[in-house]
Amino acid sequence: MHGDMRSFIIHMSSSTARRPNADKLCADLPNAELFEAVNGRDPEQIAGVQLHPGNLHRPQYPFPLRPAEIGVFESHRRIWRKLVDDEIDLAIITEDDLRIDPARMAKVLDMLAPIATPDHYIRIPVKQREVPTQTLAEGDGLRLILPKVIGLQCVCQMVGRRAAERLLAATDQIDRPVDTFMQMHWLTDQPIHALLGSGNQEVAGEIGGSTIQTKPPLSDKLTREFKRAAYRARLHLHPQRPPASSG
Secondary structure, eight states: OOTTOEEEEEEOTTOGGGHHHHHHHHHHSTTEEEEEOOOTTOTTTTTTOEEOSSOSSSSOOOSOOOHHHHHHHHHHHHHHHHHHHTTOSEEEEEETTEEOOHHHHHHHHHHHTTTOOTTOEEEOOSSOOOOEEEEEEEETTEEEEEESSOOSOOSEEEEEHHHHHHHHHHTSEESSOHHHHHTOHHHHTOOOEEEEOOOOEEOGGGGTOOSSOOOOOHHHHHHHHHHHHHHHHHHTTSOOOOOOOOO
């Protein structure tokens, strides 16, 4: 049924607290395997990465890239490359702090099976905030949409081989986190869909905390929020639009 579907769970083997959750995802997702995460704090592992301080693309990204964000971006790029090199048409790519509802995920795969192609990148997000510019399928409490503005986080997604190829070509240099970059569909020529209602959750807090967040002082936090809001406002000037119907 989902025999051709592969699944890759990004996991750093040194994160032992996350291992049981990663193993559970391996058991619950189709043809799943752990994929060693890139450690952004190890200069050797990110030696080939061309970094820029948020000014490679517009809108400019107002924050410096953290080592963990570089590692996450490179981990996704390595899986994209694997899809291309090994000619894997479709794969589910998750991070190791995902919790799925196996029964709902089975329905997700059933809904996507006749729709997803190697050209698709479909987010299966934990936050259900995206607003559709187009609804492609719905039923069973699930909705596949083309969101007006693409949401953040890359906790779970279904990625096609040709989508991976386009994203690889667009990311030989990086200047912002992978989820923020994915919002820039006008640069990548890669539409991003979202499947809402999957029951997916993020459980970083329960399995040893996030690998990225640290608690900044309040003044820094307010400055960040202000910069983030300004960035988001500029992003909203580039909504995704439904493809023009042929004929």
